[in-house]
Amino acid sequence: MATTPPHAPEPAGMTRKIKCPAPFLSKTYDLLEEEEICGGGRGGGAAHGVERLRIVSWNSEGNGFVVWSPADFSEAMLPKYFKHNNFSSFIRQLNTYGFKKTASKRWEFQHEKFKRGQRHLLAEIGRKKCDPSGFPPFLKAKYCSKNKSNNNNNNTKNMVMLMEENNKLRRERKDLEMQISHFKNLEMKLLECLSQYTTMPLLF
Amino acid sequence: MATTPPHAPEPAGMTRKIKCPAPFLSKTYDLLEEEEICGGGRGGGAAHGVERLRIVSWNSEGNGFVVWSPADFSEAMLPKYFKHNNFSSFIRQLNTYGFKKTASKRWEFQHEKFKRGQRHLLAEIGRKKCDPSGFPPFLKAKYCSKNKSNNNNNNTKNMVMLMEENNKLRRERKDLEMQISHFKNLEMKLLECLSQYTTMPLLF
DNA sequence: GGTTCTAGAACC
DNA sequence: GGTTCTAGAACC
Numbered sequence: 001m002a003t004t005p006p007h008a009p010e011p012a013g014m015t016r017k018i019k020c021p022a023p024f025l026s027k028t029y030d031l032l033e034e035e036e037i038c039g040g041g042r043g044g045g046a047a048h049g050v051e052r053l054r055i056v057s058w059n060s061e062g063n064g065f066v067v068w069s070p071a072d073f074s075e076a077m078l079p080k081y082f083k084h085n086n087f088s089s090f091i092r093q094l095n096t097y098g099f100k101k102t103a104s105k106r107w108e109f110q111h112e113k114f115k116r117g118q119r120h121l122l123a124e125i126g127r128k129k130c131d132p133s134g135f136p137p138f139l140k141a142k143y144c145s146k147n148k149s150n151n152n153n154n155n156t157k158n159m160v161m162l163m164e165e166n167n168k169l170r171r172e173r174k175d176l177e178m179q180i181s182h183f184k185n186l187e188m189k190l191l192e193c194l195s196q197y198t199t200m201p202l203l204f
Numbered sequence: 205m206a207t208t209p210p211h212a213p214e215p216a217g218m219t220r221k222i223k224c225p226a227p228f229l230s231k232t233y234d235l236l237e238e239e240e241i242c243g244g245g246r247g248g249g250a251a252h253g254v255e256r257l258r259i260v261s262w263n264s265e266g267n268g269f270v271v272w273s274p275a276d277f278s279e280a281m282l283p284k285y286f287k288h289n290n291f292s293s294f295i296r297q298l299n300t301y302g303f304k305k306t307a308s309k310r311w312e313f314q315h316e317k318f319k320r321g322q323r324h325l326l327a328e329i330g331r332k333k334c335d336p337s338g339f340p341p342f343l344k345a346k347y348c349s350k351n352k353s354n355n356n357n358n359n360t361k362n363m364v365m366l367m368e369e370n371n372k373l374r375r376e377r378k379d380l381e382m383q384i385s386h387f388k389n390l391e392m393k394l395l396e397c398l399s400q401y402t403t404m405p406l407l408f
Numbered sequence: 409g410g411t412t413c414t415a416g417a418a419c420c
Numbered sequence: 421g422g423t424t425c426t427a428g429a430a431c432c
Contacts, residue, residue, distance in 0.1 A: 023409070071275030082410080088292050089411050095426050096410090104424085127409085128427090162366035169373035176380035183387035190394040197401035227421070286422080293423050299414050300422090308412085331421085332415090 021122035024093050027081040029119055032058055032065055035077075062117065064102055064110030098128050225326035228297050231285040233323055236262055236269055239281075266321065268306055268314030302332050 021029075035056055055072045058065050067073045067087075074087040082090070099109040113121040225233075239260055259276045262269050271277045271291075278291040286294070303313040317325040 071279065075275065084411065086411075088295075088413090091292075091425090092412080092427085093410075101425060159363060159366065162363065162370060166366060166370055166373065169370065169377060172377055173373060173380065176377065176384065179384055180380065180387065183384065183391065186391060187387065187394065190391070190398065194394065194398055194401075197398075288423060290423075292425090295413090296415085296424080297422075305413060 019123040021119075021125065022097065022127070024082075025097060025114070025122045025125055029114075029122060031077060031081050032056065032116075058116045059108060059110075063115050064108055065114075066103075066109075067107040070107060096127055097125055223327040225329065226301065226331070228286075229301060229318070229326045229329055233318075233326060235281060235285050236260065236320075262320045263312060263314075267319050268312055269318075270307075270313075271311040274311060300331055301329055 035054075036058065039052070039054055039057065053072075054068045055077060056065060056067045056069075070087050074085050074090075078085045078087070078090060094109050097111065099111045099114070102108050102110045111125060113125045115121060239258075240262065243256070243258055243261065257276075258272045259281060260269060260271045260273075274291050278289050278294075282289045282291070282294060298313050301315065303315045303318070306312050306314045315329060317329045319325060
């Protein structure tokens, strides 16, 4: 095992943090373990030779999982673990935590730290962070592109995109400013109104 | 009817174009008409009192449609009309053509030009375009400049300016949002305070 | 932190 | 023009 022993000194500059895995990850892991025990030929069904089809399971390598039947998965399992029965919401969460779809004809997903029998790794999975650079996301790829031949063209496109972004921000600013002016107005009226009832200074 | 008669003269500057609706739209429309005829209590099922549940149908106003069972819809109907059985791909197409989801607990979608009995309107539905806005005035002159010699340089400078402007606008937006949240808080406190003095409804 | 609705972008 | 995978953003 390459994991750090319990009493090993912390690496310099790191603060000790006992991290819990995100609820979404634990639940997804639970769901797979549960299904591994009960799934397939569950209960009386097997006795009658009626093996239930797998709904979801670890893949054969144990480094990912497959939703074999999105319909049954959504209707029967999602509500048991989450607050919805919406398959796309489940997918959205997988993407949020950096899972990748790894097969084109199956709903198979993998994540470096999501493996059968390795529940402790879950705590190391975080949400994908958003870009700190402040660059609009649609420009990152193009701006950092190595394709020099199209640079002129890209520049034009980028410029247009920046202008659009810019316009959007201006519109939003205007809208926010209107809201603020509304609130200022409201505040004035309320204070006026209150002054009829009290001479106490109002501390807000 | 307000539609242009077949032989009316074209408005000046417009070229005559007999537009076909996008295949996606026709197929979706087909699918609904087909389902209207055959759906519900289809075939022998009805004879035995086993009415099949609706999979998809127009809504009651005829100005939108509802996918009642995404699972059956995906497995039974999508492959019949499209090259996949993927519900989210279908949703993606709806969004591409500007449909809106109009109910929170049903898969109901509407589009201004997508109505029961109005197939001719389909041709007026286009893909949503990515450039609705004009250029910001302060750069228009430079951008449309005929001075080709400096174009590359200017482009770079303009790009940098735009990005800086952009980041500034983001910071401002954040600041304005904070102000608004402050005002909301304040309003709440003032109303609370006022409520000690009066039970009169406050009309602002 | 989770859920929903919609869009970007690459690929076909 | 269609299909797939992933992400942004608003809202809860």
